Amino acid sequence: MNHIYIKPDNWSIIEEGFDAERVKSSESLMSIGNGAMGQRANFEEHYSGETFQGSYVAGVYYPDKTRVGWWKNGYPEYFAKVLNAPNWIGINVTINGEQLDLAKCTKVEHFRRELNMKEGWLSRSFTATLQNSIEVKVDTKRFLSLEIDEVGAIEYNVTPLNSDAQIDFTPYLDSGITNEDTNWDDKFWDVLNVNHEGEQAYIVSRTMKTDFYVCTSMQTQVSLNGEALNQEKTVSDTIDKVSFTYKNQVSKGGTITMTKFGGYTADRNHDKNELIAVAKKTLSKVTAMGFDTLLKTQKEAWAKIWEMADISIEGDVAAQQGIRFNIFHLNQTYLGKDARLNIGPKGFTGEKYGGSTYWDTEAYCIPFYMATKDQNVAKSLLEYRYNHLEKAIENAQKLGFSNGAALYPMVTMNGEECHNEWEITFEEIHRNGAIAFAIYNYFRFTGDYSYIPEKGLEVLIGIARFWQQRATFSTAKNKYVILGVTGPNEYENNVNNNWYTNYIAKWCINYALENIEKVKEGFHDDYERVKGKTKITDNELDLWKKVADDMYFPFSEEKNIYLQQDGFLDKELITVADLPHSQRPINQKWSWDRILRSPYIKQADTLQGMYFFEDDFSTEELERHFDFYEPFTVHESSLSPCVHSIQAAKLGRVEQAYEFYLRTSRLDLDDYNHEVEEGLHITSMAGTWMSIVEGFGGMRIKDDMLSFEPKIPNQWDSYSFKINFRNQILKINITKEGTKFQLDGNDQIDILVKGKKVTISPNNMVTV
Incomplete structure (x- = not known):
């Protein structure tokens, strides 16, 4: 069966000819939704062939009792599921x-x-x-x-x-x-x-x-x-x-x-x-x-x-259809009208992942909603987690943490953890970091600090407390270590000192300390309220600082790189290029034991940290790490190609960035993972948007200004997108000749283009 049957078209997903084997795939691809409900593209009339009937109502779920062979303390009682309505x-x-x-x-x-x-x-x-x-x-x-x-x-x-x-x-x-x-x-x-x-x-x-x-x-x-x-x-x-x-x-x-x-x-x-x-x-x-x-x-x-949300690409129908497909489904899934809702990895297109909220929202979706809607939509997503803070504290208590330490759930509907694979539930704790990072990302982009004294600081304190308690002092290393974790690369479980987890733990503690000071100085009433509620003391903050200052990071002198975790170089380092095609995807061909012993990386892990915290690393350091880790990456997570596309673009490898972009934008349309009939990869679609805006467009916030490093793939004549930055709308059009900027707003703004300051006045086009 040919998986690629969708006709190329700029604005539509078109299937021609009836093929019973494609029915379930098309039901996913052509799902419709409006933020409040959604449905797969089932036929209205009776159909006795293979079909996956599905209609879903946002926010309506059921706690399906956990089914595990061997119960462990701390396991959630149930897995919450969005219900087929x-x-x-x-x-x-x-x-x-x-x-x-x-x-x-x-x-x-x-x-x-x-x-x-x-x-x-x-x-x-x-x-x-x-x-x-x-x-x-x-x-x-x-x-x-x-x-x-x-x-x-x-x-x-x-x-x-x-x-x-x-x-x-x-x-x-x-x-x-x-x-x-x-x-x-x-x-x-x-x-x-x-x-x-x-x-x-x-x-x-x-x-x-x-x-x-x-x-x-x-x-x-x-x-x-x-x-x-x-x-x-x-x-x-x-x-x-x-x-x-x-x-x-x-x-x-x-x-x-x-x-x-x-x-x-x-x-x-x-x-x-x-x-x-x-x-x-x-x-x-x-x-x-x-x-x-x-x-x-x-x-x-x-x-x-x-x-507001369109990205227009001239000269490449496959790329154009891909990005619009991604933007369309993101808007069908979540429109920001209801702060009680969030974005499930499959949206309304299937039942895998239970329709629950993952760290995908904070790591991938918030930038898209912030820039294509307005800051209130992104703020609603932050408030969703604030409203679940008590539950995050309870989740941590169940695992033995105390004193208001908060562990946000891997998977949730109402703030309670409902994921029950131990290596994820107990170990994939880096998710806590993404929630703190989203608070930072929101402030960096919108300039709106009010959320932090009002609500965000309490979240940052709960997360910092968790990291301080989760770290262990190693007398052998004379450093703090974090043991028994799973990083973003889920093809490694129960490892020690996953670099990304340790890095984000240190960052979270420092960011919490910085904001406690800031709120103390500038928002006296909020500070007193938060202090009264959380009972933070100077002694406690000193202990946090000690953990952050003395965090251990595995490093190889020989290769001059940070190691994904302790012992990574003990593996048999055969690159993906040398893996027979018949063995891919390894998650469908190999035993779990074999995967865990292999060097293969499911998605960006060390490179995820270098994406989040790129200002902490030089381009040379990024290049070294990219060249070492990407060849071992099988990209079997939908969240992988977008991060690699952004980084390849940053390194000036536009052709490679383009290949990753096509892979992320057409992941479902071309059914790369042979699983589209189960539903679409909604949260990775926000990563697709980032791979154009942050990847080829090179958009960042630097010195409190929008900054661009525009690049254009050979296959494109031009591309354009809009950014809602602090309630002014900037339109960017990038061609091989140059970049045009146009401002729809009341006040001129300064931006950086390739490091040089450019002033854009309202309704006045500037070409760089």
Whole structure:
């Protein structure tokens, strides 16, 4: 099977020709979402072939009881999962008594599916010959409204081509849904109420254990040749399903249309006793607007997002399609409207990783949202962690830490750790550092210090306390060491002195100390409040400082590099280039034991530290480390190519940076890891954005100013992007001849271009 079947196009993801083996992959690639809910691109009509049915409501989850062979103290009781929600998109179609099912048709032709990213809709068209010899043409379009984010809309057209036919539509709601991914085959939903009124139907269900109440609803309308029909229907309802059936005779060449509005109202946003009333009102409102008007608001809402977030690339369709695909899915997943939500690694496109929050948000997503929306969106993501500080302190207590030390979870929905592989849960503690780094990154970019005295300082203190307690004094080394960890490279577990972990621990402590002083001097009331709450003492701060000052870093004199961890050079150092292709990807071909003994690196680890803290290292040092570690890196994490692309660009290796960029931007489109049917890699998509803006654009903050070191791959004629920097919008256009800057704001700003200061005035283009 050819994995690369998506047609090149600047603004759309297009599939032509029906292939049953591609159905699940396309369901992932063409998933739609609006920040409040999302769904895989399942067919509306019945499909008996292989499919992965999935609809998800943001923030609604279930604690699936942990399943491990051997229980260890400190393990979380459960793994939180985003739930496959009741299905509202279903429309069964029968033609002269035979069900339309693409898996059973004798012929399917002219099959075309398009996800239009510019306007935010999904369409599908085909002609099919059923076993009863009737030939029909089907055209569908659907979208999830950004404007009214509790509803989606479907328009489903059927035209009989070779004879008159009786065409029956049976739109339904179904809450007899299970997750693909469940530990004990638990029942997740309890159905409380199935009812209908007029052309509307509702199912109210409640999640077991977490008690979220959700009303799934629909409103339907049938038209013949564009004229709305007011007709009788038959209703069927069972304990978990409700359906309407509309029967119509349609002349050859005539078109019958089912318009269906549906969606979810949840008690996260409304009183649980009012859910049906709210759904009723919302459905009546969108039905009165009509499909076309609602679609028009959709196009306008997406135009507004693209106005700021688009990256335009001239001369390279594959690269252009890749970046827009990434930006589109990031915006479908999270729009920053609800501070209780966060960004799951698969978004609304699948169930792997449980839809939970990882350190990906802080390390990769915040820069994208900060620069393409406004600082309030990024601030919401920081506040999400502040709101979970008490839980982070509890997580640390469960592992034996005390005195308000905080360990943020590897995986969470509500601040509690819910990941249960010991080498990750207990050992991949570098995640704590990413949360502190995001606070620093936010201040560096926005210049808004207010978050730190108000909330951030408490987080920094909890994290510093954790690092001070997690370090051990080694009398042999006369240094502080950090034992038994897993760094970002998960192909090494239970190692001592992972360089990145030790470095970020030292940095976190120093950053906390620096901000305690700063708040003490400039924000007296906040300082007193935080001091009263955290009970920090001078003795404690002295102890932190001692740990930071005397942190141990493994180093090889011979190679003149920091070692990823103690003993890295004891490995058999065979580079990836010398690994037979038949052995890749190693995570699918090798035993875990063999992987752990190998030198192979899943993703940037030492190089991740040099990316975060690049001002601490010279370009020569970066080059040495890049040349040593990249040849051992298999890039089997979606978060790997973007960091390497940024660093290759910094080192002036634009061709290599371009290869990494294509790999990160088309990771899912070209299905590099042969797993796209499970869902998309949403959080790494923010890394793709960084690989253009920070990689080729060379954007950094230096001396409190935006700084650029523009480079352009040979394959591109030009590229352009916008940055919202401190509430002024800067447009950057980079060609082989030079770089143009244009400012949409009220005050002139100074920026650095290749180290030289350039002043940009509002509405005045400057070419460098």
